[in-house]
Amino acid sequence: MSGDQAxxxxxxxxxxxxxxxxxxxxxxxxxxxxxxxTARLRELRLEKEADDRATALAAAALPKRTGKR
Structure with a gap:
């Protein structure tokens, strides 16, 4: 092999x-x-799920209306 080829x-x-x-x-x-x-979207999803749970718990804690007046 020549130098040029090398x-x-x-x-x-x-x-x-x-x-x-x-x-x-x-x-x-x-x-x-x-x-x-993916990590950012996971954090956003977990935050939303926590907010949804908190909202559901708050709604469950409210007294229910009977519908009669």
Whole structure:
């Protein structure tokens, strides 16, 4: 193998490696963004469920009307 061929092969390998690293980095960023969004939505859901339970308990504690006047 000549020096030029070796340099060309090394350059091609380096380019492929850099492309793979970029793809992996992008995939990781998308994954992290998805995990953050999921965590945020989970927190919002749990907060809403707690509010709904509190509202239901407050409504249950109110005296019931008989409907007669």
């Amino acid at each position: 340099v060309s092969l090394f350059s091609k390998t380096l380019t492929q490696s850099m492309s793979l690293n970029r793809i992996i980095s992008e995939r990781d960023a998308v994954s992290q963004a998805r995990e953050a969004k």
